[in-house]
Amino acid sequence: MYHQPVSTEGPKYKQICQNLKTAIESGTYGAGFRLPSEHELVQTFGASRVTVSRALKELQIGGLIDRRAGSGTYVRASTVKQHAFGLLIPELGQTEIFEPICQGMVAAQEAHNHVLIWGRSLAGSETTEADAKDVCARLISNRVSGVFFAPIEANPQKDAINRIISTMLSDAKIPIVLLDRDIVDYPQRSKFDVVGIDNRRAGCVATQHLIDAGCRRIGFIGRPHLAPSCVARCNGYRETVSNSSIPLAPTFAERLDPSDPILVGKVMDRHKPDGIVCSNDRTAALLMRTFATLKIAVPDQVRLVAFDDVKYASLVTVPLTTIHQPCDQLGAAAIQAMVQRIESPDMPPRDILVDFHLVVRESCGARMARDRSSS
Known part of the structure; x- marks a missing residue:
């Protein structure tokens, strides 16, 4: 089994993740290759099963491997780059319009094998600037390829909070696709793509x-x-x-x-x-x-x-x-917009409108x- 000395810098799961990633990217573990079992990896790296499992999860989120129940873990055979996208939806579960939109996103991303990361939901009207910074820091630490964000409303501090979220993600070079609405009032226009209806x-x-x-x-x-x-x-x-x-x-x-x-x-x-x-x-x-x-x-x-x-x-x-609002179509359009934005980051901001x-x-x-x- 391929095994190079593991760096002592950073958490153990990240060291294991980097070791396996290097083996995959170098071609040592080629497309379709079955990785050693978790038990074998535990012995090889001298780590706990929980730590090894977390490292494999990181590789899965990064689109490098597929974990198949009852079969094992395989290097993903795909010529299309896989992405992990973050979801930042305030009051998810209370504002019903976003649940079916997210379902549409899930259906669309499955066709392309992208991964959606459901972060901690913000409380909308009760969200503070500290809450916003914390949830953004988590998404950034997860190294997501992009974030779908439904700007906060019904909050006296909504403009400041939305500005904090968009600035932190932009500074981290993470693309943003806005759902349903912009972060500024008409006739102003932000620099982000917006998916919604007219x-x-x-x-x-x-x-x-x-x-x-x-x-x-x-x-x-x-x-x-x-x-x-x-x-x-x-x-x-x-x-x-x-x-x-x-x-x-x-x-x-x-x-x-x-x-x-x-x-x-x-x-x-x-x-x-x-x-x-x-x-x-x-x-x-x-x-x-x-x-x-x-x-x-x-x-x-x-x-x-x-x-x-x-x-x-x-x-x-x-x-x-x-x-x-055709929520399934909005979800699919959001996924498509994000992939296009990643592939062409210099495109001008777009209003992507689905009919109603x-x-x-x-x-x-x-x-x-x-x-x-x-x-």
Whole structure:
């Protein structure tokens, strides 16, 4: 078995990893070669089984070997460079739109044998600058080839935290692909690729649907510290109302806690809207619950549209009309964008847009319209 003296610098697992990597890159262990068993490596390097296993995991993440259950560990036979990508998704598990996007990424990366590293999830609204630095340091220490990052929103310090994350990764020469939104508000543009939908156009489509449904006093409601994607949706709403050939009430956009009945009640009393474009499905679901407390009927008194089409959009009390994001396509597009960015690092930053469609349910008054047409 190939075995050269191991450097005494650094942790033992890294020494073993470097030794095996050198053997693979020199051709001593060629493509398809079956490496010695973990037991043999333990004896050869005088290390624990845990340490050897960790070294092999590093080689697997680096795309140099395949570990096959019941068969052994083999040098990967591939002419395509393999990559390990980090995932930095705040509130993963709470913000439902990113789970199916990540599933789409997993499906896409399996076709190319890339590895996704699921790092510690940031807490979104509770994330601190120290948290951001810590998670970036972990990704950098894992020597990832690139990071998929969904910028933090709903946090008073979001701009500073997003800037810290992007700066640390950029200084480490790690490419970043942003998911859903940029780290700066329109019309500014960061230097990173962004994969998402055309949120401004989506805002236009959602608003025009309410106009076509008969609404004439339409507003926009989002939570405080809106993400750039939600700001773009609001811009689309304003543009559509302003350019409408039908006389409409002046636009209004409120940033508030949609679960606060006092604030929501004041907005309803002041503007008396008959239609509301919500920044996303979560905002719409919370607003719908608050309306129930205030005895405001959806869609009889006010009609709602939103964005994302998450799982519960069809399960809320009044099924939600919403812009559907094709999450599997977004995930696949993100993987493709990252590989292209690694291969061509000097390309200008790109907006990679996947098409969307409106899913019409009951919150916009679709049933009321059908009942009128059939009577």
